[in-house]
Amino acid sequence: MEIIIHRGATQIGGSVTEYRYNGWRLFVDFGEQLPGTPVYVQLDMEGLTKGDLSKSAMLITHYHGDHIGNIHQIPMEIPVFMGKLGIEIQKITSNHLKEVDRKQACLLERLNKAIPFEAGTAFEFGPFEIMPIVIDHSAFDACAFKIKTDDTSVFHTGDFRTHGFRSGKFLKAIDKYIGKVDYVICEGTNVKRSDAALQSEHDLQKQLEAEFWQYKFNIVYLSSTNIDRLFSLYHAALRIGIPFIVDSHQKRIMDAVVKSDHIWAKSSLYKYGKCKPMVLKYDKDNPGEHLISEKFIAFLKQKGYVLIARSNPRFDHLIDKMPGESKQCYLSMWNGYVSNPASPSYNKELAAALGKGYLYRHTSGHCDMKNLRKLFVQLSPKAIIPIHTDAPEAFAKLFNDQWPVRLLQDGDLFILHSKKLF
Structure with missing residues (x-):
């Protein structure tokens, strides 16, 4: 399996990640960049917005704009998979805003063709076996994915936290539905606040x-x-x-x-x-x-x-x-x-x-570093790749005492090996 972080290797928001295997492409999220992002990048991606689309699909982790905000740019023939309730909530929002925001009208049209999945039930797209699990985030029905091919397994966290109302069941769900994996593709939003005491x-x-x-x-x-x-x-x-x-x-x-x-x-x-x-x-x-x-x-x-x-x-x-x-x-x-x-x-x-x-009166929708470490211990990956972070080097410094942390740049292609690294 191969991975390309098209956007998100060194910034929070605007996430787009691609997994490739034997000519098939599985994309995760297609979000807007956040206001104030230093470099604006307009993406035009082979297999997603142009070229041969016959072996491509999109997974959406949740309905926040920095993860779903550009899916209206995806041609209709590409299947878009998302949690059922997440689709409904975003459709309510887009329908509410469509008269004042043309983009929301386009999002609504695209969501009408979205394919709902059921968390805890694996499904397949080409050579990819996908297991979605519901995670705790400030967006309801947010999901993480185990993505598996013949040679490699990956856990793609999406955005998540461990201090919400249901977070006590998170590691149990990991044990039941995910198990051990070769790689973790992990959000690092709060890496600059590694000592923050997040209020539950x-x-x-x-x-x-x-x-x-x-x-x-x-x-x-x-x-x-x-x-x-x-x-x-x-x-x-x-x-x-x-x-x-x-x-x-x-x-x-x-x-x-x-x-x-x-x-x-x-x-x-x-x-x-x-x-x-x-x-x-x-x-x-x-x-x-x-x-x-x-x-x-x-x-x-x-x-x-x-x-x-x-x-x-x-x-x-x-x-x-x-x-x-x-x-x-x-x-x-x-x-x-x-x-x-x-x-x-x-x-x-x-x-x-x-x-x-x-x-x-607020608390973050993202995980603290102490509980990220607990997740990594349970998943026991061969390596970790941070995304959705503006401090990847700090992320590596925190965790490379126990796991190899591979830092990619946007657009880099990296081969995910099943063999142990280093």
Whole structure:
């Protein structure tokens, strides 16, 4: 088997990896580059966007834009495989945005042809045997893959973490479905934060619940597709007995999870309690505005609320009308969006909406280095190849005491041997 990291060997985001064997090609992810990436690379790849496409397929790990954002460039004859619920969540998002973003309309069209797989059930494409397993990430239904041919086995991690609600079962799933492998192709997003103590989702939920007790009027800026965080905040508000308010788009995403037959959706975390989320309505007489009546204002003034918000004029106008002279705002996503006005990632609308007194309440969607080591011990690879990292040399320094770490450059072709290296 051969591997080419078309993009992602030295950057976070924009991931595209290719596996080759006997003339067949299996690609993993085709993502957008993140804002501020030093070098923009427009990819035109043999077997994916041009040339002979008859022996090519694409695997998608999850629906974040830096992994799925360019799949509309893939010709329709190439099969695209993705988790069933992940497809549905992205289709809801793309359908919501298609009128204002032509690219989302193209993504929706491509996703309508996507082929769902079932985690824990192996399938084949040409000479490749593929075993998908569900992993914990800030995207629901994210998957990692064991990719096996006659001569080699690889574990492609995708983005994952070990401090989410379900992470305690991760190594058991590795043992059951993956076993030992020859290579690990591993994300290294947090390598520069190797000593970071990452807060667990459970502890973050407890912290926010305590703050919802303290503050009556709460506004949380949060990605609508961060399913774990959405339901975590919903159940925190439910236990306190205050209304949890979302817009219709956020509610459609929550409903998709609640109604799903996904193995994780069986958990009580993803079920509605006695009081379902309250859904904002649009004002038919004032396009672009949410409807907020005097009765609704009086109700919220008495009960308090947790509002899941986005930084746009519609929410800004709504928040101005909602009760509470002292509203507590929270940022529950990456703080790089508001920390540096000179950064390409800076979102001035979000920064303005948050104001000065917001609380930063977030935890990473990526693994820490201590638990990466535990994964490597269990997989017992002959070598590791880092991707999705802007510090590959630091990654190698951390782990080459126990395993060979092969550092590739974008576009390099590397032969994956089944024999032990070094």
